[in-house]
Amino acid sequence: MLFLQSDMWYNECEMFINVTSPRVLKELMAQFGVAPLKKLGQNFLVDGNIADKIAAAAAPAGACVLEIGPGFGALTSRLLARGSEVAAYEIDAGLCRALDAIFTGEPRFHLFHQDFLKADINQELGALFGGREIYVSANLPYYITSPCIMALLTARLNIRRITVMVQREVADRLCAAPGSKDYGVLTVAAGFFSAPQRLFNVSPSCFYPRPEVESAVVQMEIAPQQDMDFEAFMDTVKALFAMRRKTVKSNLRTAGLEPQQTEAVLKAAGIDENARAETLSVRDFIAISRELKKIY
Numbered sequence: 001m002l003f004l005q006s007d008m009w010y011n012e013c014e015m016f017i018n019v020t021s022p023r024v025l026k027e028l029m030a031q032f033g034v035a036p037l038k039k040l041g042q043n044f045l046v047d048g049n050i051a052d053k054i055a056a057a058a059a060p061a062g063a064c065v066l067e068i069g070p071g072f073g074a075l076t077s078r079l080l081a082r083g084s085e086v087a088a089y090e091i092d093a094g095l096c097r098a099l100d101a102i103f104t105g106e107p108r109f110h111l112f113h114q115d116f117l118k119a120d121i122n123q124e125l126g127a128l129f130g131g132r133e134i135y136v137s138a139n140l141p142y143y144i145t146s147p148c149i150m151a152l153l154t155a156r157l158n159i160r161r162i163t164v165m166v167q168r169e170v171a172d173r174l175c176a177a178p179g180s181k182d183y184g185v186l187t188v189a190a191g192f193f194s195a196p197q198r199l200f201n202v203s204p205s206c207f208y209p210r211p212e213v214e215s216a217v218v219q220m221e222i223a224p225q226q227d228m229d230f231e232a233f234m235d236t237v238k239a240l241f242a243m244r245r246k247t248v249k250s251n252l253r254t255a256g257l258e259p260q261q262t263e264a265v266l267k268a269a270g271i272d273e274n275a276r277a278e279t280l281s282v283r284d285f286i287a288i289s290r291e292l293k294k295i296y
């Protein structure tokens, strides 16, 4: 049961609900007893153009979409309007009640009332989507951005593209070039699967309530996986970044390699032993991982 007057939210099926209207949003909050919680990163999109742009970039019409944190459905409504089948994970019970009412009678909307980071997405989305390509679209809760991205990268699902709104600093880290201050473990992890692209920046005025930070939308086209185990690759990356200001040689020694092994690994991988991790490309990390695999 839902209805409002001029700004359009009716429902009991078939009605478009303009959840990016600040007025509608406030009415929905009152009806479902939702007060935005900072600790859950609840900053809702109130700019319809931005929501349209994200949904259009996120997935082709009719795709299988995974959404993390649908909130009141700003992106969800656009994705469904484009004919997508949407699996959405939302942690907040009040928002889940609202979503059930807003998308009632919509068979392509699948709501999981769960903490995304604790969900068994391999099992749940495997059962829902089978082996079909999955497109991820989200205005991520900023307090768990990196864990969400890592969970997506390590999922055993056919994820084809990830399009997410993140804090601008995280976008800088995801898209950083070797040698820059933002280049780090997250950059290299994402770079293993894709070349992340910043699509556009988003101002705090596009949200209610306004966040204290700027945002940006980042897209990752996921390439077929390298001929290498991601976990082993990440062990190498973390070891080499363990002490950021130290050389890769020093970090490998700290990780337990003998001096001769360290020299041999770096030589075979074609890496200068005085280089630091922040100057290495993803390809360099892969080369070192391959050499380490021969030892361990």
Ligand code: SAM
Pocket: 040, 041, 042, 043, 044, 045, 068, 069, 070, 071, 072, 073, 074, 075, 089, 090, 091, 092, 095, 114, 115, 116, 117, 138, 139, 140, 141, 142, 144
């Ligand atoms: N997509 C909506 C929008 O753009 O207006 C809401 C985005 S808001 C930034 C983040 C959403 O993630 C909120 O709805 C919040 O309740 C939800 N959320 C926070 N932590 C979560 C978690 N661990 N698992 C699933 N959803 C979560």
